[in-house]
Amino acid sequence: MKIVVCIKQVPDAKDVRLDPVTNTLAREGVQSIMNPYDQHAVEEAVRLKEELGGTVTVLSMGPPQAEDVLRQAISCGADNAVLVSDRAFAGADTWATSYTLAKAVQKIGDFDLILCGKQAIDGDTAQVGPGLAIQLDIPFVTCIQKIREATDKELVMERMMDDGYDVLAAGYPILLTVVKDINNPRVPSLKGKMRAKKTEILVLSAADVGADPAKIGLAGSPTQVVNVFPPPPRGERALLTGSIDEQVEQLVEKLAVYL
Amino acid sequence: MLIVDNDQCTGCGVCEDNCAFGAIEVVDGLAVVAETCTLCGACVDTCEFEALTIEGAEKSVQVDLDSWSGIWVYCEFRGGNLATVALELLGVGRKLADARGVKLVAVLIGSGTGDSADRLIGHGADIVYRADDPVLHFFTDETYGAVLTDLIRREKPEVVLAGATAIGRSFFPGVANALGAGLTADCTQLAIRADDGALLQTRPAFGGNIMATIECPGSRPQMSTVRPNVMKELEFDSTLSGQIIDVKLDPAMLKSKVRVLESVVSENDDVNIQEADILVGGGRGLDSEKGFALIRDLAKSLDGSVSASRAVVDAGWIGYPHQVGQTGKTVAPKLYIACGISGAIQHVAGMQSSETIVAINRDENAPIFNVADFGIVGDLFEVLPKLISKIEEQRKS
Numbered sequence: 001m002k003i004v005v006c007i008k009q010v011p012d013a014k015d016v017r018l019d020p021v022t023n024t025l026a027r028e029g030v031q032s033i034m035n036p037y038d039q040h041a042v043e044e045a046v047r048l049k050e051e052l053g054g055t056v057t058v059l060s061m062g063p064p065q066a067e068d069v070l071r072q073a074i075s076c077g078a079d080n081a082v083l084v085s086d087r088a089f090a091g092a093d094t095w096a097t098s099y100t101l102a103k104a105v106q107k108i109g110d111f112d113l114i115l116c117g118k119q120a121i122d123g124d125t126a127q128v129g130p131g132l133a134i135q136l137d138i139p140f141v142t143c144i145q146k147i148r149e150a151t152d153k154e155l156v157m158e159r160m161m162d163d164g165y166d167v168l169a170a171g172y173p174i175l176l177t178v179v180k181d182i183n184n185p186r187v188p189s190l191k192g193k194m195r196a197k198k199t200e201i202l203v204l205s206a207a208d209v210g211a212d213p214a215k216i217g218l219a220g221s222p223t224q225v226v227n228v229f230p231p232p233p234r235g236e237r238a239l240l241t242g243s244i245d246e247q248v249e250q251l252v253e254k255l256a257v258y259l
Numbered sequence: 260m261l262i263v264d265n266d267q268c269t270g271c272g273v274c275e276d277n278c279a280f281g282a283i284e285v286v287d288g289l290a291v292v293a294e295t296c297t298l299c300g301a302c303v304d305t306c307e308f309e310a311l312t313i314e315g316a317e318k319s320v321q322v323d324l325d326s327w328s329g330i331w332v333y334c335e336f337r338g339g340n341l342a343t344v345a346l347e348l349l350g351v352g353r354k355l356a357d358a359r360g361v362k363l364v365a366v367l368i369g370s371g372t373g374d375s376a377d378r379l380i381g382h383g384a385d386i387v388y389r390a391d392d393p394v395l396h397f398f399t400d401e402t403y404g405a406v407l408t409d410l411i412r413r414e415k416p417e418v419v420l421a422g423a424t425a426i427g428r429s430f431f432p433g434v435a436n437a438l439g440a441g442l443t444a445d446c447t448q449l450a451i452r453a454d455d456g457a458l459l460q461t462r463p464a465f466g467g468n469i470m471a472t473i474e475c476p477g478s479r480p481q482m483s484t485v486r487p488n489v490m491k492e493l494e495f496d497s498t499l500s501g502q503i504i505d506v507k508l509d510p511a512m513l514k515s516k517v518r519v520l521e522s523v524v525s526e527n528d529d530v531n532i533q534e535a536d537i538l539v540g541g542g543r544g545l546d547s548e549k550g551f552a553l554i555r556d557l558a559k560s561l562d563g564s565v566s567a568s569r570a571v572v573d574a575g576w577i578g579y580p581h582q583v584g585q586t587g588k589t590v591a592p593k594l595y596i597a598c599g600i601s602g603a604i605q606h607v608a609g610m611q612s613s614e615t616i617v618a619i620n621r622d623e624n625a626p627i628f629n630v631a632d633f634g635i636v637g638d639l640f641e642v643l644p645k646l647i648s649k650i651e652e653q654r655k656s
Contacts, residue, residue: 011279011280011281030281036586037586063293063294063295064294065295087260087294090260090294090296090297090298091260091297091298091313093441094432094442095435095436095439095441095442098436121585121586122279122280122465123464124444124445124464124585125432125444125445126428126429126432126444127432127435127436127442127444128432129432130400130429130430130432130433130436131432131433131435131436133433134433134436134437135436139400139401139515139516139517140400140433141400141429141517142400142425142428142429143425143429145579156520160425160579160580161425161426161522162424162425162426162531162533162580163337163338163524163525163531164522164523164524164525164580165522165523165525166397166398166519166521166522166523167519167520167521167522167523168517168518168519168520169517169518169520170516170517170518171516174516174517179579180579180586181579218298221441222439222440222441222442222475222477222478223441223442223443223473223474223475224473224474224475224476225298225299225300225471225472225473226300226459226472226473226474227300227304227471227472228299228300228301228304228464228469228470228471228472229304229469229470229472230469230470231463231469231470231611237628237629237631237634238631238632238633238634239623239628239634239635239636240633240634240635244635244637244641244642244645245645247635247637247642248635248642248645248646248649249649250633251617251633251635251646252646252649252650252653254633255594255615255617255633255650256653258536258537258561258593258594258615259561259650259653259654
């Protein structure tokens with residue numbers, strides 16, 4: 001089983017705070033981490049490898065420092081790591097990103113299964129996984145919460161829906177995006193950490209993967225951010241006053257329209 | 260590429276403070292851009308000295324934008340029901356279509372859709388494309404994607420919208436990618452620019468800390484998923500008339516390599532918290548699963564649904580489908596009551612669009628009070644029983 005896992009380095013959301021006075025982002029000391037959903041994708045890939053044999057290749061598109069998250073994935077059991085990195089990728093939207101990743105996957109070679117996190121916590125779009133599958137002309141399923149059975153022929157799995165879940169069966173090749181319920185990612189072993197330090201990371205440029213310059217970065221992105229502004233303030237802190245009984249009474253009055 | 264005009268830059272650092280990605284740093288009195296820059300443009304607007312500009316690479320392929328016409332809404336139909344968000348999207352779609360002087364078109368895909376197409380017309384659609392086939396009983400990305408992609412290729416609409424539901428957020432990215440179309444996820448505002456028909460798609464970014472407006476300048480259709488509970492549906496009007504067109508389905512479109520074996524609907528009927536008008540959310544402040552029962556009681560007294568913070572879901576007091584926040588669901592009910600929820604930014608990102616927010620917490624410094632319209636500082640185990648009995652009393656009278 002040849003598995004490719006796509007991972008992204010993102011700013012740690014828990015460090016990002018909104019300054020309540022200026023309403024701007026206070027990003028002092030924001031750490032870069034592996035996108036949390038991607039950790040579950042790496043873990044699932046390593047589990048499938050342990051069950052069925054094969055290799056796990058982790059792939060990231062990002063600046064040179066994204067090597068950190070690739071090494072983290074190696075320490076958790078991935079075998080190989082590939083970084084596609086090029087200044088020409090700057091400003092890529094989800095279309096250009098999925099195109100670039102598809103070119104990189106094709107460069108890596110054969111695969112049976114591609115795993116991605118459901119979405120990245122900086123953009124929250126959930127669009128790159130499905131886009132990558134379309135670019136590679138393979139089927140995809142999003143929001144997998146459980147792989148019930150895996151053989152080298154077929155997967156039986158549960159995909160999360162708004163009203164419950166669907167049980168699905170599919171063969172290979174296929175791309176899956178996973179939610180965090182799928183597993184509990186392991187802590188890297190000491191041996192894994194040693195290996196992560198030594199592993200050579202393959203770094204590929206836009207030219208190396210044979211990407212069409214018109215389809216990458218800002219030029220290849222159908223969407224463009226044209227304005228960024230703080231969300232409208234929600235108004236003043238409005239604490240009720242008086243005894244608890246009085247406050248409850250006031251609140252019920254205020255909420256009368258909803259009762 | 261983000262260009263810094265070194266003659267204009269004063270090294271004030273305002274851009275550094277406003278960059279969500281940590282991509283600008285002031286070095287030796289000048290702003291320096293790192294590779295982590297996503298060209299979001301946040302810094303450009305904040306620079307008083309106009310020292311920052313984004314130099315866009317020219318699009319190599321320009322499509323004939325004027326040959327694309329009409330506002331389309333994918334109307335989700337699952338388990339025998341139209342999704343509420345479908346009707347909400349017809350509401351905003353009607354406005355967009357009228358602004359452009361074009362038709363509002365609904366796309367209905369499913370099996371046993373009954374009178375749904377008529378309902379869509381009563382809610383504002385001029386035309387309904389109906390793909391009704393037993394094979395489409397279960398949703399799969401391949402079949403639904405193939406039907407919609409084919410229709411879009413043939414009819415060339417300028418805008419295509421879907422609800423930002425599990426289904427919309429899954430198959431729309433595939434459709435958009437296949438068409439080479441721009442897609443913006445989770446929009447909370449939509450407007451159209453009259454002169455060139457550009458759809459201005461506004462969505463929360465970075466966990467709701469900033470709002471971003473997105474355009475698709477050189478491509479059509481312009482596609483968006485829109486959060487449920489944000490747009491307003493139009494009143495049903497039985498006098499409205501429209502055209503229903505049954506879509507001819509090519510057998511190749513109805514093939515899927517992924518087979519649905521079973522669709523399991525959660526036993527809790529209130530699991531779809533995005534559709535709820537009233538939500539009562541519980542957090543760590545409830546102390547235990549037993550304490551969390553108070554949340555269910557309060558929700559029951561209001562005929563509302565139950566939601567929870569991530570901490571509560573991680574503790575196993577309630578299932579993940581009830582989680583509100585950045586890694587859970589985004590909700591915008593008419594009333595959201597946060598009980599024992601501190602209000603971490605990730606949670607707030609998932610509920611700040613609610614119409615009215617009430618916070619009850621023992622810690623008066625909890626950030627949840629910053630987004631609350633009404634706040635009570637107090638012990639939940641004292642406040643909630645009193646609140647429940649007062650509400651019940653009020654509703655009886």
